Amino acid sequence: MRRIGIDVGGTNTDAVLIEEGKVVRAVKAPTSEDVTTGILDSLKSLGSTGVLQGKKIDGVMIGTTHFINAVVQRRHLTRVAALRLGMPASASLPPFCDWPEGLAALVRGGVWMVEGGHEYDGRLFMPLDEAAVTRAAEEMKAAGLKSVGISAIFSPLDPGHERRAAELVAKVIPDAVITCSSDLGRIGLLERENAGLLNAALADLARDTIAAFEKAIADSGIAAPLFITQNDGTVAEASQARRLPVYSFASGATNSMRGAAYLSGLSDAMVIDVGGTTTDVGQLKHGFPREANSVVKVGGVRTLFRMPDLLSIGLGGGSHVQLASEQGPLKVGPVSVGYRLLREGIAFGGEQLTTTDIAIAAGVLELGDRKKVAHLDAATCKGVFAEAARMAEEAIDRMKTEAGDVPLIAVGGGAFLIPEKLPGVSRVIHVEHGDCANAVGAAIAQVSGECDQIFKDLSRAEALSAAQGIANDRAVAAGAARASLNTIESEDMPLAYLPGNSVRVRVRVVGDVAAA
Amino acid sequence: MALRDITLEDIESLAVGAWVLGTGGGGSPYLGLLNMRALYREGYRVQLMAPAELADEDWVGAVSNMGAPLVGQERLTDSRTIARAVALMEEHIGVRFRGIMSLEIGGGNSIQPLMAAAHLKRPVIDSDMMGRAYPEAQMTSVAVGDLKPCPLTTVDVRGLESVVESVPTWKWMERVSRKICVEYGSIASTCKAPRTGAEVKQWGIHGTTTKAIAIGAAVREAQRRHEDPIAAILAVEPGKVLYRGKVVDVERRATEGFLRGRTRFDGIDQFKGAAMEIAFQNEWIVAWLDGKPIAMSPDLICVLDSVSGEAVGTETIRYGQRVTVIALPPPPVFLSPKGLQHVGPRAFGYDIEFKSVFA
Numbered sequence: 062m063r064r065i066g067i068d069v070g071g072t073n074t075d076a077v078l079i080e081e082g083k084v085v086r087a088v089k090a091p092t093s094e095d096v097t098t099g100i101l102d103s104l105k106s107l108g109s110t111g112v113l114q115g116k117k118i119d120g121v122m123i124g125t126t127h128f129i130n131a132v133v134q135r136r137h138l139t140r141v142a143a144l145r146l147g148m149p150a151s152a153s154l155p156p157f158c159d160w161p162e163g164l165a166a167l168v169r170g171g172v173w174m175v176e177g178g179h180e181y182d183g184r185l186f187m188p189l190d191e192a193a194v195t196r197a198a199e200e201m202k203a204a205g206l207k208s209v210g211i212s213a214i215f216s217p218l219d220p221g222h223e224r225r226a227a228e229l230v231a232k233v234i235p236d237a238v239i240t241c242s243s244d245l246g247r248i249g250l251l252e253r254e255n256a257g258l259l260n261a262a263l264a265d266l267a268r269d270t271i272a273a274f275e276k277a278i279a280d281s282g283i284a285a286p287l288f289i290t291q292n293d294g295t296v297a298e299a300s301q302a303r304r305l306p307v308y309s310f311a312s313g314a315t316n317s318m319r320g321a322a323y324l325s326g327l328s329d330a331m332v333i334d335v336g337g338t339t340t341d342v343g344q345l346k347h348g349f350p351r352e353a354n355s356v357v358k359v360g361g362v363r364t365l366f367r368m369p370d371l372l373s374i375g376l377g378g379g380s381h382v383q384l385a386s387e388q389g390p391l392k393v394g395p396v397s398v399g400y401r402l403l404r405e406g407i408a409f410g411g412e413q414l415t416t417t418d419i420a421i422a423a424g425v426l427e428l429g430d431r432k433k434v435a436h437l438d439a440a441t442c443k444g445v446f447a448e449a450a451r452m453a454e455e456a457i458d459r460m461k462t463e464a465g466d467v468p469l470i471a472v473g474g475g476a477f478l479i480p481e482k483l484p485g486v487s488r489v490i491h492v493e494h495g496d497c498a499n500a501v502g503a504a505i506a507q508v509s510g511e512c513d514q515i516f517k518d519l520s521r522a523e524a525l526s527a528a529q530g531i532a533n534d535r536a537v538a539a540g541a542a543r544a545s546l547n548t549i550e551s552e553d554m555p556l557a558y559l560p561g562n563s564v565r566v567r568v569r570v571v572g573d574v575a576a577a
Numbered sequence: 578m579a580l581r582d583i584t585l586e587d588i589e590s591l592a593v594g595a596w597v598l599g600t601g602g603g604g605s606p607y608l609g610l611l612n613m614r615a616l617y618r619e620g621y622r623v624q625l626m627a628p629a630e631l632a633d634e635d636w637v638g639a640v641s642n643m644g645a646p647l648v649g650q651e652r653l654t655d656s657r658t659i660a661r662a663v664a665l666m667e668e669h670i671g672v673r674f675r676g677i678m679s680l681e682i683g684g685g686n687s688i689q690p691l692m693a694a695a696h697l698k699r700p701v702i703d704s705d706m707m708g709r710a711y712p713e714a715q716m717t718s719v720a721v722g723d724l725k726p727c728p729l730t731t732v733d734v735r736g737l738e739s740v741v742e743s744v745p746t747w748k749w750m751e752r753v754s755r756k757i758c759v760e761y762g763s764i765a766s767t768c769k770a771p772r773t774g775a776e777v778k779q780w781g782i783h784g785t786t787t788k789a790i791a792i793g794a795a796v797r798e799a800q801r802r803h804e805d806p807i808a809a810i811l812a813v814e815p816g817k818v819l820y821r822g823k824v825v826d827v828e829r830r831a832t833e834g835f836l837r838g839r840t841r842f843d844g845i846d847q848f849k850g851a852a853m854e855i856a857f858q859n860e861w862i863v864a865w866l867d868g869k870p871i872a873m874s875p876d877l878i879c880v881l882d883s884v885s886g887e888a889v890g891t892e893t894i895r896y897g898q899r900v901t902v903i904a905l906p907p908p909p910v911f912l913s914p915k916g917l918q919h920v921g922p923r924a925f926g927y928d929i930e931f932k933s934v935f936a
Binding site (some may be wrong): 147149150151152153154158178180181182184186187213214248249250251337458459460462464540554565 | 611612615620647648649650651652653654655656657674734735736762763823825829841894897898899
């Protein structure tokens with residue numbers, strides 16, 4: 062197995078080549094405005110020693126923050142027609158009702174609400190008003206809208222109405238790009254619908270970006286299928302990623318964690334990814350990041366779908382350091398010099414004291430001009446490291462799900478801030494290629510399937526097994542080899558106030574990418 | 578007659594404060610808040626009326642949303658449905674309500690009367706029947722007062738409307754109305770048994786909307802100023818800090834339609850080394866410190882995020898959260914022997930003699 066993993070970040074595009082489980086080569090290139098050039102540069106750099114010569118590459122896996130940045134920066138968004146099936150319920154809270162007004166003004170192409178949807182127990186809430194769906198589609202067409210987000214009440218339990226409505230819309234607008242909220246799946250109409258609308262808003266960008274990825278790979282002369290990494294540490298084929306770009310929102314952080322697991326050989330551990338400005342802490346379970354179970358805001362929009370559960374704190378290699386003085390106690394972060402470190406850090410001739418300067422003064426890092434930081438004595442450095450360690454310790458403890466000491470893998474360019482010993486941590490592991498953990502994580506990604514559904518009047522074991530079957534089928538549909546499937550998450554939550562022993566079950570499985 | 582305008586800022590604060598008074602349950606007020614934002618944008622306004630201003634012979638409608646919180650996340654609260662439940666009651670008994678009040682100030686039901694009041698152009702009465710959140714219909718001040726439990730109207734947005742005309746006890750009302758609610762899809766807007774002005778004045782728990790707004794405003798102001806929100810709450814409410822700690826274990830199970838379980842905490846700061854355990858039935862019911870019961874219903878046990886000051890619910894609390902546990906004083910109506918029969922620790926299956934944190 063020979064794969065290339067690429068992480069297209071805001072600053073750098075990292076690329077690694079993995080062969081038979083080993084990192085053969087890892088490189089960094091600046092990210093380019095057009096995406097293609099940066100990827101092409103990093104692929105050229107990766108191949109410059111001849112490691113790719115005459116070799117068959119099994120896959121190129123790309124992770125990118127492109128889609129989430131588009132939402133946060135409100136650029137490259139497509140106007141969306143929102144179609145909700147659930148009247149007469151929920152009418153006072155229409156689609157886009159809790160979006161920040163600026164973003165809504167950009168994305169809201171129109172809102173249509175018609176009768177349809179289901180009850181929690183699978184009964185019809187209202188029959189689908191097919192004539193009204195067709196009328197809505199004709200109005201969308203007249204308004205020139207081609208990207209459509211469809212949501213229905215309790216569609217994660219029964220997606221039938223959303224699917225039927227999608228067919229009806231496609232009849233009227235044959236080139237429509239349609240997102241059904243049930244494909245993004247969790248219970249919580251507004252949050253699921255929001256995720257669907259964001260996804261629909263990314264339709265054009267996803268098409269263009271993935272075309273740019275494909276072009277970069279073709280131009281580089283590598284003949285390999287393209288996969289896009291997703292929030293949960295798995296990949297989707299390019300065609301599916303084009304359809305569901307929101308699933309790639311948080312893939313950068315996830316890839317770092319997956320890479321950390323791979324490079325360390327541990328599958329259950331805490332991971333701390335220390336960058337220039339922020340530190341992400343997450344928990345690996347069976348080699349995958351634990352997922353957030355609650356609402357996640359993206360660009361000010363409440364959403365609820367597969368995202369890694371991460372805690373970000375303002376600590377990094379570029380963090381401002383304010384030494385203890387009459388003005389106040391020692392303070393590290395949250396402000397950072399970011400990518401200006403090599404200009405503004407004291408060791409580099411600048412005027413801002415940063416954590417990197419402290420590490421240089423303490424002899425931990427060999428960078429810049431050590432003489433410029435000679436005035437920082439050992440006690441000062443020790444104090445700053447202790448404060449960074451305290452911040453890390455608290456973040457790690459908050460992200461744990463149970464008491465007891467756990468191993469910690471430290472990755473990222475600022476990993477030098479993490480000491481060899483921390484309370485609550487059994488051991489701290491620093492790994493080779495840790496600064497390219499994100500690209501490594503991309504290279505090793507697998508395929509997943511998920512089921513999140515309410516089951517009634519089944520025993521717990523029966524409900525779990527039914528959910529397992531659904532998750533397996535979805536993973537295979539997403540490109541996994543059935544024989545390689547492995548359950549990595551399985552939880553059940555009894556539901557208050559619902560009759561008949563209702564239980565909500567969530568199961569997630571992963572498997573290797575099936576051979577083409 | 579003095580009516581006070583409720584501003585949208587007040588409602589934003591109400592949503593935060595009512596969640597604190599929800600003592601772990603009551604459902605999130607978020608969707609109710611979204612409805613009120615939309616109504617205020619369209620020009621609707623709501624006013625608040627002190628219960629003392631009611632004439633004895635006035636009639637008041639008491640409202641609440643009933644059902645499974647999970648269903649409420651899909652079939653979203655619509656302000657018109659609760660207004661319809663009130664209008665249906667007026668048609669049924671042939672009176673015009675002077676004002677509308679909440680059954681339950683804790684959680685999402687705090688906002689239901691505002692939605693009905695906006696549409697029906699009636700004031701909200703600054704009073705409720707729990708002073709917090711509780712899981713069952715007989716856990717109210719009016720049930721303690723043996724007031725009539727009926728009639729009751731239930732409305733489903735599809736035009737399904739029912740009246741429970743007569744039941745002998747509050748327990749029967751709970752059973753019959755719950756059945757209707759399940760048939761509707763486990764969600765219903767309800768108008769409870771109408772109350773006279775005299776009954777509200779005697780049995781209502783007064784000033785709770787104002788209290789929830791004050792608590793929420795204190796928390797939000799502290800958040801803006803990056804000050805301690807817990808201290809801000811205690812500056813407006815005569816509460817006591819019971820504990821600071823972090824969650825180390827959560828055990829949940831659903832039985833008889835309720836979410837029951839226990840949460841364990843390890844102490845931090847001055848509570849280092851002390852262990853707390855709190856049992857819940859939808860809401861926080863009994864708290865033990867090192868094995869000794871130190872707070873219990875009807876005292877309000879509020880588990881708050883130590884940093885944001887916002888309430889942490891029994892459905893969502895999880896390992897590692899840093900929390901401060903405070904107690905707020907209970908409504909006096911629940912402190913009588915009859916009151917304790919309805920909502921004391923034994924009503925929840927704990928064989929503990931009630932002792933208030935504030936005794």
